[in-house]
Amino acid sequence: MSKPPTSRIAALLWRMVAYAPRLYLLDTLLWIFIAGLPAIPGLLIREFFNALTTPSSVRLSPQVLIALLLATGLARIVVIFGGRFTKTQHRFTMSALIRRNLLERLLHRPGALPLRSATGDSVSGGAILSFFREDAQQLEDNAVGTNELLGEGMFALASLALLVHINARITLLVFLPLMLIAGLIQRLTQRIKRYRRNQRQATQAVTGWLGEMFGAVQVIQVEGAEVQVIQHLQQLCDRREQAAIRDRMLTQLLESSFSNLVSLGTGGILLVSVESMQQQTLSVGDFALFVYYLAYVTYFLGFFGDFLTLTKQSEVSFERMEQLLDCTATDLVAHRPLYLPPLLGGVSPLPPVHDRPERVPLQTFSATGLTYHYPGSCSGIRNISLRIERGTLTVITGAVGSGKTTLLRSLLGLLPLEAGDLAWNDRHLNRPAQFLVPPQVAYTPQVPHLLSCSLRENLLLGQAASEADLEAAIALAALETDLAQFPLGLDMPIGVNGMRLSGGQVQRAAAARMLIRQSELLVFDDLSSALDLDTEQRLWSRLFNAQGEQTYLVVSHRPQIWQRADQILVLDQGQIAFLGPLQALPESHREFLEARHPAP
Numbered sequence: 001m002s003k004p005p006t007s008r009i010a011a012l013l014w015r016m017v018a019y020a021p022r023l024y025l026l027d028t029l030l031w032i033f034i035a036g037l038p039a040i041p042g043l044l045i046r047e048f049f050n051a052l053t054t055p056s057s058v059r060l061s062p063q064v065l066i067a068l069l070l071a072t073g074l075a076r077i078v079v080i081f082g083g084r085f086t087k088t089q090h091r092f093t094m095s096a097l098i099r100r101n102l103l104e105r106l107l108h109r110p111g112a113l114p115l116r117s118a119t120g121d122s123v124s125g126g127a128i129l130s131f132f133r134e135d136a137q138q139l140e141d142n143a144v145g146t147n148e149l150l151g152e153g154m155f156a157l158a159s160l161a162l163l164v165h166i167n168a169r170i171t172l173l174v175f176l177p178l179m180l181i182a183g184l185i186q187r188l189t190q191r192i193k194r195y196r197r198n199q200r201q202a203t204q205a206v207t208g209w210l211g212e213m214f215g216a217v218q219v220i221q222v223e224g225a226e227v228q229v230i231q232h233l234q235q236l237c238d239r240r241e242q243a244a245i246r247d248r249m250l251t252q253l254l255e256s257s258f259s260n261l262v263s264l265g266t267g268g269i270l271l272v273s274v275e276s277m278q279q280q281t282l283s284v285g286d287f288a289l290f291v292y293y294l295a296y297v298t299y300f301l302g303f304f305g306d307f308l309t310l311t312k313q314s315e316v317s318f319e320r321m322e323q324l325l326d327c328t329a330t331d332l333v334a335h336r337p338l339y340l341p342p343l344l345g346g347v348s349p350l351p352p353v354h355d356r357p358e359r360v361p362l363q364t365f366s367a368t369g370l371t372y373h374y375p376g377s378c379s380g381i382r383n384i385s386l387r388i389e390r391g392t393l394t395v396i397t398g399a400v401g402s403g404k405t406t407l408l409r410s411l412l413g414l415l416p417l418e419a420g421d422l423a424w425n426d427r428h429l430n431r432p433a434q435f436l437v438p439p440q441v442a443y444t445p446q447v448p449h450l451l452s453c454s455l456r457e458n459l460l461l462g463q464a465a466s467e468a469d470l471e472a473a474i475a476l477a478a479l480e481t482d483l484a485q486f487p488l489g490l491d492m493p494i495g496v497n498g499m500r501l502s503g504g505q506v507q508r509a510a511a512a513r514m515l516i517r518q519s520e521l522l523v524f525d526d527l528s529s530a531l532d533l534d535t536e537q538r539l540w541s542r543l544f545n546a547q548g549e550q551t552y553l554v555v556s557h558r559p560q561i562w563q564r565a566d567q568i569l570v571l572d573q574g575q576i577a578f579l580g581p582l583q584a585l586p587e588s589h590r591e592f593l594e595a596r597h598p599a600p
């Protein structure tokens with residue numbers, strides 16, 4: 001059974017602060033002093049006024065009182081200085097823990113699974129930043145606020161106890177605003193959460209759109225869509241503005257309500273004090289202490305109200321992250337090493353960088369009953385079984401949108417399967433995404449992704465390869481003629497996502513990157529989408545001539561490739577329509593596919 005929100009958020013915040021217990025304790029200790037030291041001047045002021053009005057009660061000279069006041073001020077400066085160190089370190093540790101766990105969950109998601117927000121909309125790469133920035137910051141504020149609340153609360157209670165002792169009737173009035181605040185917060189809980197959620201989603205839409213705009217500058221220019229794109233951005237910004245104003249207004253309204261309610265309470269108390277003073281049940285010193293401590297207690301009331309609001313907003317942050325990553329908030333506060341130099345304790349040694357998995361020579365790669373549907377849709381693949389033998393070419397084909405890419409991604413463990421099994425040499429794969437990487441499998445997707453560094457760095461991506469291996473892979477991918485024309489050759493920076501390369505060059509660069517990894521199984525998703533027939537044929541004939549025992553799994557519509565295939569899988573609406581050698585392909589399928597992709 002899931003915990004009610006209040007105890008859930010308390011448990012999550014507790015788990016966060018328990019990450020660095022010694023730092024938290026030291027910070028708490030300092031904040032107890034920071035919060036508590038201002039209580040001392042109240043007592044000194046009381047002594048001072050009592051000494052003025054009733055000289056017989058004098059115990060300390062004014063000079064001593066002034067010296068004590070100064071000493072208290074100085075001590076506070078010192079603890080604030082220390083508290084800033086611990087607070088900064090603790091703050092950073094809290095948000096770093098959330099960011100680290102967020103990043104880990106993101107990296108461990110099946111690579112091709114779309115990211116979705118609470119509303120079911122897909123979340124772009126740019127929009128994810130808001131989770132790392134605003135949401136992590138929000139949780140940091142909340143976690144570090146707990147010991148400030150404790151410090152302020154302890155001394156507010158102690159002050160109250162003293163005030164009750166001096167005059168219980170006046171003190172009772174202090175509780176009225178507190179009860180009003182608690183009631184108000186409780187009533188506004190749902191609204192606070194709704195406004196915060198809307199504000200975050202609106203921000204996410206703006207950052208996401210900005211990310212898409214910057215990634216598609218060329219398309220926008222070519223299509224002459226600048227005005228429309230800016231208009232859309234304007235609309236998103238307007239929506240964000242409205243959501244932010246609503247959220248901010250409510251937060252500010254609550255904050256000002258707290259201080260105003262408290263001020264009203266204070267005014268009432270002052271009126272009652274006058275009466276008590278006239279009746280001489282309250283000394284001038286007591287009155288001074290009352291005024292001083294009321295400010296102290298009221299500050300706590302405001303702080304307490306803010307903390308409650310912040311806690312509600314943190315619930316929203318946790319919920320958003322849970323929905324994005326399909327995990328529980330407990331995963332996001334899990335204790336994992338941060339590898340940062342801490343104020344207290346030692347740094348955990350950095351974990352070893354995982355080498356590539358061991359090569360396991362391929363005999364067979366098989367899939368049984370693979371089923372996957374995209375969240376919230378009936379598109380996907382159903383009950384696909386396939387067996388690939390070493391040294392063979394398997395071609396997947398089918399109409400547009402029949403599920404070819406989805407099948408490849410499912411075969412590579414890049415999508416979370418609803419059903420089915422993957423096996424390498426007839427051994428079941430528990431974690432296919434971790435195993436089906438080089439040197440087992442290398443994959444060139446339909447739209448490859450290159451990084452904004454040099455061509456050489458893109459091809460190697462950290463892999464150690466000799467210049468000869470690099471040249472061989474470039475030649476196999478039929479990229480050498482293009483390379484000869486690049487002014488800086490392999491050291492040419494290729495721009496964001498290979499902006500300085502043609503579509504065909506990007507695809508062949510990705511193919512070369514894959515070939516350098518010398519994997520057992522090579523997977524290509526539809527090279528024809530960016531290569532002309534001649535270039536594609538040149539690439540295939542080089543591959544087939546050079547790599548004797550190589551195993552291929554290829555999405556292709558080219559009849560020339562089917563002729564070389566050992567088996568062809570025709571997909572129709574996510575299901576196998578045919579699986580077997582070309583000779584057995586029914587005429588109806590052949591005619592349908594050839595009509596769509598005629599031989600030249």
Ligand SMILES: Nc1ncnc2c1ncn2[C@@H]1O[C@H](COP(=O)(O)OP(=O)(O)OP(=O)(O)O)[C@@H](O)[C@H]1O
Nearest residue numbers: 114374377379380399400401402403404405406407
């Ligand atoms: N992220 C997604 N969310 C929802 N549906 C999707 C998603 N990606 C693909 N689809 C749908 O799944 C179906 C199969 O898509 P897929 O890309 O696998 O087809 P395909 O055969 O590779 O198409 P093409 O020949 O155009 O490359 C399509 O109907 C597509 O609209």
